[in-house]
Amino acid sequence: MLRWTPSKCLSLAFSLVILAPMTQAGGPNAFFDNFNNGCASNCLADTWNGWSIQSNVGGVDGASPNNWFVSCSEEGILPPGCGSSCIGDASLHIGSDPGGGGDMGADFNETGAINATYKRVVSPVISTVGRSNLVLSFDFIAFGSAACSDDRAQLQLSTDGGATWPVGFHYCLTSTCCGACNGYSQGQWTRYLLSLPAAFNNNPNVRVGFHWRNNGNGSGTNPSVAIDDIRLGGGEIDVSITKTNDAAQLVPGSTVTYTIVAKKLWEPFSSDVYNLTVADTFPAGLEQCSTTCTTIGGATCTAGPFSGNINDTINLPNFFAHPGYSAATYTSVCTVSATAIGSIANTATVTVTQFDNDTDLSNNTATDTDPIVADVLLRDGFEGTP
Numbered sequence: 001m002l003r004w005t006p007s008k009c010l011s012l013a014f015s016l017v018i019l020a021p022m023t024q025a026g027g028p029n030a031f032f033d034n035f036n037n038g039c040a041s042n043c044l045a046d047t048w049n050g051w052s053i054q055s056n057v058g059g060v061d062g063a064s065p066n067n068w069f070v071s072c073s074e075e076g077i078l079p080p081g082c083g084s085s086c087i088g089d090a091s092l093h094i095g096s097d098p099g100g101g102g103d104m105g106a107d108f109n110e111t112g113a114i115n116a117t118y119k120r121v122v123s124p125v126i127s128t129v130g131r132s133n134l135v136l137s138f139d140f141i142a143f144g145s146a147a148c149s150d151d152r153a154q155l156q157l158s159t160d161g162g163a164t165w166p167v168g169f170h171y172c173l174t175s176t177c178c179g180a181c182n183g184y185s186q187g188q189w190t191r192y193l194l195s196l197p198a199a200f201n202n203n204p205n206v207r208v209g210f211h212w213r214n215n216g217n218g219s220g221t222n223p224s225v226a227i228d229d230i231r232l233g234g235g236e237i238d239v240s241i242t243k244t245n246d247a248a249q250l251v252p253g254s255t256v257t258y259t260i261v262a263k264k265l266w267e268p269f270s271s272d273v274y275n276l277t278v279a280d281t282f283p284a285g286l287e288q289c290s291t292t293c294t295t296i297g298g299a300t301c302t303a304g305p306f307s308g309n310i311n312d313t314i315n316l317p318n319f320f321a322h323p324g325y326s327a328a329t330y331t332s333v334c335t336v337s338a339t340a341i342g343s344i345a346n347t348a349t350v351t352v353t354q355f356d357n358d359t360d361l362s363n364n365t366a367t368d369t370d371p372i373v374a375d376v377l378l379r380d381g382f383e384g385t386p
């Protein structure tokens with residue numbers, strides 16, 4: 001019996017934070033699932049978040065087929081990490097049925113015809129209405145016995161709610177292993193990225209499926225397949241934020257104006273970015289802050305004026321025409337506290353939702369820091385110094 005369980009452990013003591021998948025209100029979204037169901041082992045995939053399991057797809061299951069599970073018996077690992085037993089981040093994967101040892105991670109039984117498996121796991125219906133240039137991404141390990149032939153995983157997509165799964169939308173899944181893919185090495189987690197064909201744009205009936213088959217010939221090689229952090233949305237984008245007050249020092253009791261710009265440069269084949277969050281929590285040394293917002297390139301934000309901290313939801317389209325970007329510009333006028341001493345550091349951030357991948361997080365935070373200077377300097381003739 002083929003049985004491969006390096007560092008798999010079923011008697012784990014751990015606590016899990018259940019991170020339910022979220023849906024955003026107020027703008028076009030698509031789909032995200034982290035599969036974090038809090039299950040250590042043996043939870044079938046059709047008990048989670050609207051996923052379903054279809055049997056006898058492309059063949060006939062044996063009496064003891066393998067099956068799709070959602071659990072952390074195969075840990076969801078950030079690429080390019082190596083496969084692991086449970087730490088606490090569940091994945092979607094093919095494991096053995098309870099009669100064949102149960103869900104022990106991404107490994108499968110292939111003793112003979114009894115274990116033949118032809119099963120597709122299918123997402124709930126996903127709406128992409130209002131979206132185009134979509135990207136499907138997920139992290140995975142997959143090998144089987146011969147990658148894309150005998151025992152193998154395949155991504156399959158549907159544009160009609162699952163009524164059909166056209167061959168043109170079938171994609172082989174194969175990753176490398178941490179060492180030789182000989183059944184004794186862990187899989188190496190890999191990021192899968194697919195730009196979806198136009199048929200998936202603005203479509204209320206998209207479904208994502210993963211098909212696994214092992215042919216029951218008594219020969220196979222682990223790992224089977226595992227999936228995590230699946231995202232159907234804007235794909236890889238880069239948004240940024242800048243912040244300045246055009247001043248190198250601050251005087252207690254004076255007025256200071258901060259300009260905060262959240263921006264997306266136009267990029268070919270990139271996507272509009274929806275429901276970003278711009279946040280600025282003003283430090284104690286800044287009082288009575290009032291903010292307005294203006295936009296360019298089709299962006300949206302809250303015009304204001306509003307008082308207090310900034311915590312705004314905005315959209316940044318992929319805007320081609322002049323000026324070649326979209327942006328939301330906040331102007332915040334604050335009073336420097338009369339008792340402020342030392343320095344004032346004011347930080348603004350821009351955050352994308354889980355439906356988008358921001359490829360450069362280093363430009364998503366901007367801070368302007370200035371020393372506080374006593375106004376006696378002004379009386380000494382430094383008026384007008386910026």
Ligand SMILES: [Ca+2]
Binds near residue numbers: 035089
């Ligand atoms: Ca996960």
Ligand SMILES: [Ca+2]
Binds near residue numbers: 110145150151220
């Ligand atoms: Ca086989």
Ligand SMILES: [Ca+2]
Binds near residue numbers: 244246248249
């Ligand atoms: Ca400054």
Ligand SMILES: [Ca+2]
Binds near residue numbers: 364
């Ligand atoms: Ca960025």
